[in-house]
Amino acid sequence: AQSVSQHNHHVILSEAASLELxxxxxxxxxxxxxxYVQYPGQHLQLLLKYFSGDPLVKGIKGFEAEFIKSxxxxxxxxxxxxxxxxxxxxxxxxxxxAGNKLTFGGGTRVLVKx
Amino acid sequence: xxxxxQTPKFRILKIGQSMTLQCTxxxxxxxxxxxxxxxxxxxxxxxxxxxxxxxDKGEVPNGYNVSRSTTExxxxxxxxxxxxxxxxYFCASSDLTINSGANVLTFGxxxxxxxx
Numbered sequence: 261a262q263s264v265s266q267h268n269h270h271v272i273l274s275e276a277a278s279l280e281l282x283x284x285x286x287x288x289x290x291x292x293x294x295x296y297v298q299y300p301g302q303h304l305q306l307l308l309k310y311f312s313g314d315p316l317v318k319g320i321k322g323f324e325a326e327f328i329k330s331x332x333x334x335x336x337x338x339x340x341x342x343x344x345x346x347x348x349x350x351x352x353x354x355x356x357x358a359g360n361k362l363t364f365g366g367g368t369r370v371l372v373k374x
Numbered sequence: 375x376x377x378x379x380q381t382p383k384f385r386i387l388k389i390g391q392s393m394t395l396q397c398t399x400x401x402x403x404x405x406x407x408x409x410x411x412x413x414x415x416x417x418x419x420x421x422x423x424x425x426x427x428x429x430d431k432g433e434v435p436n437g438y439n440v441s442r443s444t445t446e447x448x449x450x451x452x453x454x455x456x457x458x459x460x461x462x463y464f465c466a467s468s469d470l471t472i473n474s475g476a477n478v479l480t481f482g483x484x485x486x487x488x489x490x
Contacts, residue, residue: 269414292477304417304464304481350416354477360470361432362477364409364416 262286262355266365274373275343281336281368283351290356293334295325296364299347307349310334321345343374376400380465380482387455387489395450395485397465405468406448407432407479408440410461417464423448424470455489462486 267282285291295307308319315327325336334351351365378399387393399406404425409417409432419432423442437459439451448467452459463486466479 264416266416294478296479296481303483304466304479306478309478352417360477361419361422362407362479364418366414366416 262353262358262363264351264353264363264365266349266351266368268368269366270369270371272371272373273341276340277372279336279338279341279345279370281349281351281370283334283336283365285332285334285351285353285355285363287332292354292360293325293327294352294354294362295319295323295334295336296350296352297347298350298367304350307336341370341372343372346370346372378465378467378480378482380463380485382485383483384486385488387452387487389455389457389489391455392451392453393455393487394452395463395465395487397448397450397482398446399448399465399467399480400446401467401469401480402445403467403469403480404445405470405477406442407466407468408438408448408450409464409466410434411464411484412461420450420463452487457489460487460489 263286265284293310296304297307298304310317310327318324350367352362354360381396407422408420418434421440423429465482468479
């Protein structure tokens with residue numbers, strides 16, 4: 261079965277620090293890749309997505325992610341975080357072989373200290 | 375434009391009780407989904423529907439049932455609530471296009487269910 265792994269369950273960092281969250285997926289042929297964010301008390305929102313083309317995609321709020329096909333990875337980055345980036349971040353992959361249903365990673369809780 | 379609306383937001387059930395979580399979307403999306411979110415486990419797909427009258431099981435369907443009589447509504451039913459069903463439930467919808475195959479989900483606000 262297809263699977264998505266996020267490397268860290270919890271990340272704590274200070275404002276202005278750089279953030280990188282790892283995401284790897286199992287081999288599954290054609291994929292579409294997503295990062296969703298869930299701010300405290302809110303529902304999940306799309307942060308960014310990759311369908312095709314330039315493997316470096318930019319999303320909202322200064323986030324970007326890089327698709328490395330050879331490593332089955334889609335890591336999320338932000339050069340300088342803010343307190344408002346405190347949230348839980350979910351990597352998700354839709355595998356064409358699985359009818360394009362989304363498979364989510366376990367999530368990474370990010371706490372940014374002011 | 376309300377998007378995806380879920381009710382109730384919170385509910386406490388006793389073991390063995392039944393209930394229905396309601397989900398409505400006003401975006402005319404064909405695809406609808408129910409996920410449960412448990413700490414450290416991400417979101418697990420319970421059931422999904424590709425259109426009115428069509429439903430299918432996801433990863434964790436046991437103990438749940440769904441129906442899709444209209445494009446807008448996709449209720450999730452728990453027949454005999456168990457403590458293992460304590461979770462946060464999210465309904466989502468998407469307008470999967472055949473060309474792109476890209477599946478961008480719009481989520482509801484979630485329903486927190488506790489079974490005691």
